[in-house]
Amino acid sequence: MTTDSPHVDQQIPAAPAQVDVAISVRGLRKTYGAHVAVASLDLDIVRGEIFALLGPNGAGKTTTVEILEGYRRRDAGEVNVLGVDPAKADARWKSRIGIVLQSKGGDSELTVAETVRVQAAYFADPRPVEEVIGLVGLTDKLKARASSLSGGQQRRLDVALGIVGRPRLLFLDEPTTGFDPEARRQFWELIRQLRELGTTMLLTTHYLDEAEALADRVGVIAAGTLVEVGIPAELGGRHLAPARVHWVEDGQRREQTTATPTAVVHALSQRLGGEIPELAVQRPSLEDIYLQMIGQPA
Ligand code: ATP
Numbered sequence: 680m681t682t683d684s685p686h687v688d689q690q691i692p693a694a695p696a697q698v699d700v701a702i703s704v705r706g707l708r709k710t711y712g713a714h715v716a717v718a719s720l721d722l723d724i725v726r727g728e729i730f731a732l733l734g735p736n737g738a739g740k741t742t743t744v745e746i747l748e749g750y751r752r753r754d755a756g757e758v759n760v761l762g763v764d765p766a767k768a769d770a771r772w773k774s775r776i777g778i779v780l781q782s783k784g785g786d787s788e789l790t791v792a793e794t795v796r797v798q799a800a801y802f803a804d805p806r807p808v809e810e811v812i813g814l815v816g817l818t819d820k821l822k823a824r825a826s827s828l829s830g831g832q833q834r835r836l837d838v839a840l841g842i843v844g845r846p847r848l849l850f851l852d853e854p855t856t857g858f859d860p861e862a863r864r865q866f867w868e869l870i871r872q873l874r875e876l877g878t879t880m881l882l883t884t885h886y887l888d889e890a891e892a893l894a895d896r897v898g899v900i901a902a903g904t905l906v907e908v909g910i911p912a913e914l915g916g917r918h919l920a921p922a923r924v925h926w927v928e929d930g931q932r933r934e935q936t937t938a939t940p941t942a943v944v945h946a947l948s949q950r951l952g953g954e955i956p957e958l959a960v961q962r963p964s965l966e967d968i969y970l971q972m973i974g975q976p977a
Pocket of ligand 1: 714716734735736737738739741
């Protein structure tokens with residue numbers, strides 16, 4: 680491990696080109712006995728971005744994120760989060776980090792407003808309680824008991840607790856697990872609003888569509904190794920992969936795999952005299968590419 684940075688906001692001295700880096704990881708390693716959970720992982724997350732960490736169960740996501748949050752010790756490697764080594768971070772650093780863990784469940788007898796107020800008291804300059812509750816869309820539940828909220832509403836309350844301290848960096852662990860489709864869309868809007876407010880976010884998710892909808896960049900982790908990092912549209916060379924053109928001709932379903940789908944469609948249109956019945960052009964989905972990366976058949 681390296682020596683700690685003496686000041687909370689000090690940038691990474693060894694990487695002057697990375698002045699906008701919120702998280703920098705080099706050679707991170709964590710073992711549990713003989714089991715290597717994270718093997719030599721390198722990662723940079725830029726300030727202001729939403730970064731999604733994808734990976735199958737047991738890939739090492741939680742281990743990595745908990746090391747970044749300062750909750751787990753590492754065996755080797757350099758880790759710098761908001762200018763500080765999380766293993767040696769102080770209360771001031773912790774106040775700049777927001778964490779939304781997998782749902783805590785709501786057995787509290789406190790109301791929504793009281794729950795947020797209690798959390799706000801831990802911070803020197805919290806967001807006003809009603810503002811936070813408005814941000815997460817729970818204004819009409821201000822006086823409801825936290826235990827009476829639906830699963831999706833409880834998750835919103837979890838986020839309210841994560842952001843009340845005005846974190847510069849927010850960790851979200853599988854934030855929308857168990858949400859209905861509408862609640863997920865609303866939650867995504869909230870995450871985008873937080874990005875507009877300048878919050879950097881690292882989220883783990885098993886939902887490929889969530890990563891695609893929200894993330895500026897995606898990292899795929901498998902067996903403790905970061906297999907690839909990229910923008911969702913280009914992950915795994917997805918944008919360069921051959922396209923499949925489907926259509927119906929003479930009552931038969933036809934398919935052609937091509938690197939030049941526009942030319943194929945143009946030629947088809949000419950041959951068929953205009954409209955091409957049931958035309959569809961498909962490239963591999965993020966899910967197809969992801970399953971290839973983690974070694975599963977699509
Ligand atoms: P999931 O998607 O299921 O949450 P994950 O990618 O977050 O998985 P981790 O929780 O980081 O995976 O686990 C990585 C590996 O390390 C797994 O094989 C897990 O069994 C193992 N592991 C995690 N925590 C411990 C621990 N405290 N003691 C021993 N092994 C552990």
